[in-house]
Amino acid sequence: MVPKISTLGGYIFEYQKSVTNPTGFWSNIAESFYWRKKWDDILEWDFSKGHVQWFKGAKLNITENIFERHLFFRGNQAAIIWEPNNPNEQHKTLTYNELFVEVNRFAAVLTRLGIKKGDRVAIYLPMVPELVVAMLACARIGAVHSVIFAGFSAQSLGERIQDAGAKLLITSDGGFRGSKTIPIKQIADEAMSNCHCVSTAIVLKRTGEDIPMTSGRDIWWHELVNEQETNYHATEMDAEDPLFILYTSGSTGKPKGLVHSTGGYMVYTAYTFKNVFQYGDGDIYFCSADIGWITGHSYLVYGPLLSGATSLMFEGIPTWPDAGRFWDIIDKHQVNQFYTAPTAIRSLMALGLEWLDNKKLHSLKVLGTVGEPINEAAWHWYHDHIGKNRCPIVDTWWQTETGGIMISPMAGITPTKPSYATMPLMGIQPMIVDQEGKPLLGNSVEGNLCISYPWPGMARTIWGDHDRFVKTYFSTYPNMYFTGDGVKRDEDGYYRILGRVDDVINVSGHRLGTAEIENAINEHPLVDESAVVGFPHPIKGQGIYAFVVCTHFSTGGVEGIRNSIMMAVSNMIGPFAKPDKIQIVTGLPKTRSGKIMRRILLKIAEGKTSDFGDTTTLLDPDIVQEIVKGAHAL
Numbered sequence: 259m260v261p262k263i264s265t266l267g268g269y270i271f272e273y274q275k276s277v278t279n280p281t282g283f284w285s286n287i288a289e290s291f292y293w294r295k296k297w298d299d300i301l302e303w304d305f306s307k308g309h310v311q312w313f314k315g316a317k318l319n320i321t322e323n324i325f326e327r328h329l330f331f332r333g334n335q336a337a338i339i340w341e342p343n344n345p346n347e348q349h350k351t352l353t354y355n356e357l358f359v360e361v362n363r364f365a366a367v368l369t370r371l372g373i374k375k376g377d378r379v380a381i382y383l384p385m386v387p388e389l390v391v392a393m394l395a396c397a398r399i400g401a402v403h404s405v406i407f408a409g410f411s412a413q414s415l416g417e418r419i420q421d422a423g424a425k426l427l428i429t430s431d432g433g434f435r436g437s438k439t440i441p442i443k444q445i446a447d448e449a450m451s452n453c454h455c456v457s458t459a460i461v462l463k464r465t466g467e468d469i470p471m472t473s474g475r476d477i478w479w480h481e482l483v484n485e486q487e488t489n490y491h492a493t494e495m496d497a498e499d500p501l502f503i504l505y506t507s508g509s510t511g512k513p514k515g516l517v518h519s520t521g522g523y524m525v526y527t528a529y530t531f532k533n534v535f536q537y538g539d540g541d542i543y544f545c546s547a548d549i550g551w552i553t554g555h556s557y558l559v560y561g562p563l564l565s566g567a568t569s570l571m572f573e574g575i576p577t578w579p580d581a582g583r584f585w586d587i588i589d590k591h592q593v594n595q596f597y598t599a600p601t602a603i604r605s606l607m608a609l610g611l612e613w614l615d616n617k618k619l620h621s622l623k624v625l626g627t628v629g630e631p632i633n634e635a636a637w638h639w640y641h642d643h644i645g646k647n648r649c650p651i652v653d654t655w656w657q658t659e660t661g662g663i664m665i666s667p668m669a670g671i672t673p674t675k676p677s678y679a680t681m682p683l684m685g686i687q688p689m690i691v692d693q694e695g696k697p698l699l700g701n702s703v704e705g706n707l708c709i710s711y712p713w714p715g716m717a718r719t720i721w722g723d724h725d726r727f728v729k730t731y732f733s734t735y736p737n738m739y740f741t742g743d744g745v746k747r748d749e750d751g752y753y754r755i756l757g758r759v760d761d762v763i764n765v766s767g768h769r770l771g772t773a774e775i776e777n778a779i780n781e782h783p784l785v786d787e788s789a790v791v792g793f794p795h796p797i798k799g800q801g802i803y804a805f806v807v808c809t810h811f812s813t814g815g816v817e818g819i820r821n822s823i824m825m826a827v828s829n830m831i832g833p834f835a836k837p838d839k840i841q842i843v844t845g846l847p848k849t850r851s852g853k854i855m856r857r858i859l860l861k862i863a864e865g866k867t868s869d870f871g872d873t874t875t876l877l878d879p880d881i882v883q884e885i886v887k888g889a890h891a892l
């Protein structure tokens with residue numbers, strides 16, 4: 259059993275132990291798991307080379323720690339409760355026994371199709387239980403899964419499949435999302451036509467619509483599964499073998515395929531899940547994140563299932579058929595822990611309290627947030643109206659790269675403060691540094707957030723580009739992992755995340771590189787160049803503001819260009835990356851050496867009309883006033 263902290267004193271004591279003797283601490287936690295062979299060495303690391311290995315030499319299969327480790331006591335307990343998009347459709351429950359059978363069957367399918375240990379399998383599915391089955395079947399046979407969020411466009415999907423060199427794509431005919439039906443297979447077909455590594459596509463029937471199947475490549479999921487195959491002997495993996503690749507945006511245009519390990523990721527996600535949410539036997543836990551993002555990987559699938567928890571997954575959106583959908587699900591399934599994003603809270607808050615009429619929410623014990631800073635008003639609304647003033651809120655700070663939660667209260671143990679992620683979890687050694695990398699020790703300081711010691715859940719590399727991994731995370735400040743976030747440590751030693759300090763923006767909890775959006779905009783034939791910045795948005799946290807230089811117009815005029823830019827971004831990335839504001843300008847504020855002064859654009863996007871700081875290095879200072887005027891008129 260993974261140990262659980264239960265008092266503040268316990269946290270302080272264990273935290274001290276975990277940072278004075280991290281290897282002793284983590285090896286003790288790791289003892290709770292099932293290893294076919296224990297490690298020869300607990301940790302080997304050299305941040306200057308981006309080299310981190312935990313539990314070296316250990317052998318395991320992560321799915322044995324989900325199933326074989328739990329089946330005896332929990333075989334008949336629900337592992338997954340699946341709530342469909344449409345409340346009139348019957349929900350499904352898969353017990354640990356049932357999920358085990360499905361995973362074994364699908365593992366056999368993958369093996370029959372020639373997928374072997376180390377092969378990459380791309381998964382582009384809506385939020386259906388088969389998504390979990392597909393991931394765990396990959397893990398069972400030692401294949402590396404790469405789940406791509408089903409909101410990504412064909413171009414983004416193709417780019418990711420190609421980068422990972424996936425042989426197989428697992429997808430569906432379509433997907434339900436609120437009142438819409440998403441043409442998943444059509445998008446997948448377009449993606450596959452541009453990437454030649456995929457030789458087979460397994461297609462799950464979800465919406466039942468008529469779709470073309472390419473002969474020799476596409477096979478229906480239900481035609482492959484053999485009811486007789488209920489037992490598949492799990493492949494032995496090294497602790498450091500990759501478990502999955504998950505793509506995320508960075509400050510350059512190309513998405514990064516972060517690679518997570520098997521052993522370290524397992525230990526870290528299970529430990530943090532149990533402790534942060536204070537999950538107890540019999541609890542029903544509901545994480546509303548999509549599995550296409552890291553939150554879904556770590557805290558809908560792996561963390562909960564490794565802990566023998568019941569994890570509720572929801573196919574739909576919070577506002578359909580009405581804005582009471584989350585609360586209905588919580589009442590229907592008697593959810594105890596609920597984990598969501600601030601953007602969802604803000605959008606529901608904006609729709610008014612009437613959606614809470616007749617909702618009991620009595621079962622709730624813990625509320626969580628993730629993905630972006632939560633403003634105080636949203637925190638209080640969540641606390642008062644959803645938690646009824648009795649549920650602690652865990653504001654969990656972490657990243658795709660960190661694998662699991664890093665700074666967060668432990669529910670009911672760490673005293674909370676609105677908008678603060680509060681204190682580091684076990685083994686996490688945050689370091690705040692100034693621009694020059696000088697550590698800012700003590701309290702009441704603000705700077706860039708680094709982590710000065712490895713933890714088991716951290717990503718090991720960027721797929722196919724270790725140099726980029728070193729450059730991005732370990733070279734800004736020597737011997738430290740740089741998070742890209744700004745942070746404040748207040749007078750009580752509490753951490754408050756201030757947001758990104760690089761060219762990454764966080765839109766409704768979706769992380770997007772400004773360069774990625776600019777690349778998409780610049781594809782438009784009438785666009786000369788563009789600069790994208792984030793601006794404060796009441797619901798999304800940050801909105802996307804695009805300054806676009808166009809010197810020629812077609813018949814549609816400015817509106818026509820705006821619409822076609824929206825379309826270009828939607829096609830190249832996905833509809834969630836569409837700019838909120840597009841300002842057509844005749845030039846951008848640039849230094850004499852040609853560098854765009856983004857800080858000026860950021861201020862304009864925030865609504866400022868003066869006080870732009872030193873503009874003497876600008877090639878054409880007049881352009882600033884022109885842009886300010888245009889922004890005002892927008």
Ligand code: PRX
Nearest residue numbers: 628629630631653654655656657658755769
């Ligand atoms: O800026 C931080 C913000 O989200 C970034 C990581 O995004 P991603 O890799 O997509 O993972 C999101 C889910 C873990 C961080 O660099 N972020 C995440 N959680 C918080 C947060 N900002 C403030 N408070 C948080 N709780």
